[in-house]
Amino acid sequence: MDIRxxxxxxxxxxxxxxxxxxxxxxxxxxxxxxxxxxxxWNNVETKPGTGYPTKWEDQEIYQGGWEKNGETVSLKGxxxxxxxxxxxxxxxxxxxxxxxxxxxxxxxxxxxxxxxxDQPTAxxxxxITGENIDIKSGPNWDDDLGGTPDYARKDPNFENLSPQExxxxxxxxxxxxxxxxxxxxxxxxxxxxxxCPSGAIYKRGEDGVVLINQEKCRAWRMxxxxxxxxxxxxxWHTGKSEKCILCYPRLESGQAPAxxxxxxxxxxxxxxxxxxxxxxxxVASCDESELVDRQMEIYLDPNxxxxxxxARKNGIADSTIDxxxxxxxxxxxxxxxxxxxxxxxxxxIPNLFYVPPLLPAxxxxxxxxxxxxxxxxxxxxxxxxxxxxxxxxxxxAGNGEKIKEVFRxxxxxxxxxxxxxxxxxxxxxxxxxxxxxxxxxxxxxDIFRLTSLPLFDQxxxxxxxxREEAMEMLESTADVKGNTGFGFKEMPARGL
Amino acid sequence: xxxxxxFVGLPYAALAIMLIGTILRYMNKGFTVSSLSTQFLEGKKxxxxxxxxxxxxxxxxxxxxxxxxxxxxxxxxxGDPVRLIILESTAFMFGLxxxxxxxxxxxxxxxxKRVQIVTSKMDKVVFITLLVQIISGVWIAYFHxxxxxxxxxxxxxYLWSIFAFNPDISVISTMPLAVKIHVISAFAIIxxxxxxxxxxxxxxxxxxxxxxxxxxxxxxxKNTIRIPDKWVKGVRSKNN
Ligand code: HEM
Ligand code: SF4
Numbered sequence: 230m231d232i233r234x235x236x237x238x239x240x241x242x243x244x245x246x247x248x249x250x251x252x253x254x255x256x257x258x259x260x261x262x263x264x265x266x267x268x269x270w271n272n273v274e275t276k277p278g279t280g281y282p283t284k285w286e287d288q289e290i291y292q293g294g295w296e297k298n299g300e301t302v303s304l305k306g307x308x309x310x311x312x313x314x315x316x317x318x319x320x321x322x323x324x325x326x327x328x329x330x331x332x333x334x335x336x337x338x339x340x341x342x343x344x345x346x347d348q349p350t351a352x353x354x355x356x357i358t359g360e361n362i363d364i365k366s367g368p369n370w371d372d373d374l375g376g377t378p379d380y381a382r383k384d385p386n387f388e389n390l391s392p393q394e395x396x397x398x399x400x401x402x403x404x405x406x407x408x409x410x411x412x413x414x415x416x417x418x419x420x421x422x423x424x425c426p427s428g429a430i431y432k433r434g435e436d437g438v439v440l441i442n443q444e445k446c447r448a449w450r451m452x453x454x455x456x457x458x459x460x461x462x463x464x465w466h467t468g469k470s471e472k473c474i475l476c477y478p479r480l481e482s483g484q485a486p487a488x489x490x491x492x493x494x495x496x497x498x499x500x501x502x503x504x505x506x507x508x509x510x511x512v513a514s515c516d517e518s519e520l521v522d523r524q525m526e527i528y529l530d531p532n533x534x535x536x537x538x539x540a541r542k543n544g545i546a547d548s549t550i551d552x553x554x555x556x557x558x559x560x561x562x563x564x565x566x567x568x569x570x571x572x573x574x575x576x577x578i579p580n581l582f583y584v585p586p587l588l589p590a591x592x593x594x595x596x597x598x599x600x601x602x603x604x605x606x607x608x609x610x611x612x613x614x615x616x617x618x619x620x621x622x623x624x625x626a627g628n629g630e631k632i633k634e635v636f637r638x639x640x641x642x643x644x645x646x647x648x649x650x651x652x653x654x655x656x657x658x659x660x661x662x663x664x665x666x667x668x669x670x671x672x673x674x675d676i677f678r679l680t681s682l683p684l685f686d687q688x689x690x691x692x693x694x695x696r697e698e699a700m701e702m703l704e705s706t707a708d709v710k711g712n713t714g715f716g717f718k719e720m721p722a723r724g725l
Numbered sequence: 726x727x728x729x730x731x732f733v734g735l736p737y738a739a740l741a742i743m744l745i746g747t748i749l750r751y752m753n754k755g756f757t758v759s760s761l762s763t764q765f766l767e768g769k770k771x772x773x774x775x776x777x778x779x780x781x782x783x784x785x786x787x788x789x790x791x792x793x794x795x796x797x798x799x800x801x802x803x804g805d806p807v808r809l810i811i812l813e814s815t816a817f818m819f820g821l822x823x824x825x826x827x828x829x830x831x832x833x834x835x836x837x838k839r840v841q842i843v844t845s846k847m848d849k850v851v852f853i854t855l856l857v858q859i860i861s862g863v864w865i866a867y868f869h870x871x872x873x874x875x876x877x878x879x880x881x882x883y884l885w886s887i888f889a890f891n892p893d894i895s896v897i898s899t900m901p902l903a904v905k906i907h908v909i910s911a912f913a914i915i916x917x918x919x920x921x922x923x924x925x926x927x928x929x930x931x932x933x934x935x936x937x938x939x940x941x942x943x944x945x946x947k948n949t950i951r952i953p954d955k956w957v958k959g960v961r962s963k964n965n
Pocket of ligand 1: 448
């Protein structure tokens, strides 16, 4: 047993209102500079939709992630052989047009235009070439377009749905969408790290944050291909790759990452989980149907004395173990089992989990009338507004049972709260739901409280960084503000 | 006199600048060392240009290296005219391949607005030197045949004399102009390595072949850090 600690995250999709505050907070701090304009380390996509970069989930195009190879896994579109062979030209790399060409508007023209018969306009100017451009796409170009032919219909997740199920999602009465906020998953089996020929990308032992060493990156650009979530971005100006750093300077000073801190919907949770690094390979290479269950096994119970002992022996601080015991993510993911990893079939073992959206109303159209009766909410999980199979394609490698399991639990919590606050439920139905999900009323209350009424300190349980122990952590973050944000004091000028 | 300047002064200056310059840049300006890939801005035309240029270049580079290191074996190999013809024509093909590649790359740089934006002055120097180098090389291969043999007999001794700090330019100064240009521009290229994107082939990621795929870095020795009576030194990562 090789116990390590990992910063893990839970995003509650039912709570996301799609306001993009998270993305803006991140952009303002980290990526508002030349070469990074197009980057959104945090982005919020509309599902169904093609996402950012377009169709990132289609690994036939981008060849990201790992594939099972006997008892182990190998990188799909990168690795020692493929990477070094394709080093002069990387065939599966997305280019700027797969994201969008960044632009600004020529605002000065509004003031400086000579007098004339027409009103001056502020034309769009490319932030790369400075020329006038016709905007073809931009950040969140498919925002809220959950029913459109151009975007929603091209969602790669539809591959797993029958034509009828697909059609159902485009009926006016059933049309739906959910927001999928995404950041780097800081995976346990990171494909970006494995693909980097220079060895510039690494996982921090102390908290599992995955970082790119900007001094060692040589723009062999393999990580851009290898990351199946497309969360490693190429800075076209500096000639270096960059990615979400989980706001590690903030974490080290006990603050929540900017996207999480600013989240208006308060959908985000951050906490430590302990895991057994010896099991990474076995979990990453298990059968597709087992991926979610096996991943859950890798995270260990922080209250188990044997685990605590082994953790201490491995140099994990008591404060970190303490944080793991209080971790909100551990509760959502392990204790309650209501949060699932995004696309576990990429086999990177991601550490960002999603509570799938139960969406408010699950009405159906019957005989031409819109049926919203709520007598049997329970039975309607199968007829979930966002098809189970669609969600399964996102969160459980196609296993619909997993989604239903989570939905039953979420529904039980709702029934329990309905009973407690309104009291008009058939108690038999509630008891049946509690029995089916093996949930106690106390537990249902806990889930409710952490979902709806959590305090800031309950959403983010961040252990002390032990700056006194880590040389790297002794830097004052204020000193490097305005630089590239990677902790060294040099203007980010492009190399010769 | 000018031959001394070009074939003794220039080589030593270039080699010294290269050696000191690359080390200093690598150590102090690591952030600027990059292949400066432009694939993100233009991916399709790059394929033909970069692949043909680089694979051609690779072959030629190792060809020159072998002739420099093992001249006798090359001469022996070429003893049989059939083998000589085969070697000469393959080398010539690779020369044409890299010429074809560099021309495509230059056209791409000139025509694509996005790539133009990230083209520095030094990039232009790089392309000019490469064009001179490759065109003179192909010229020699065509007009002064069987270079694979005469290189080993006449140029290798000159190069060795440079590295032995006992420069002997008697042969080189009698060479045709094309050969002289080829040699001069080769040393010029070496000299500008630290100031240009030429730097990128010196950081070829050879270690990738033997390193484990995953990489985890601790700032301390995780097994001993919390043993109270033991002092453990932190590891400052190079990034800071
Ligand atoms: C050691 C092996 C080498 C590797 C791994 C390598 C790799 C690369 C890579 C990744 C690029 C960027 C391509 C892109 O835009 O995506 C590049 C560009 C370039 N390389 Fe190399 N290279 C090597 C050797 C060389 C050599 C020996 C030369 C010349 C003497 C050279 C000259 C160039 C030039 C001129 C470019 C710019 C191409 C352009 O963007 O127009 N490379 N190289
Ligand atoms: S800030 Fe929160 S609620 Fe708003 S889009 Fe981001 S994740 Fe959703």
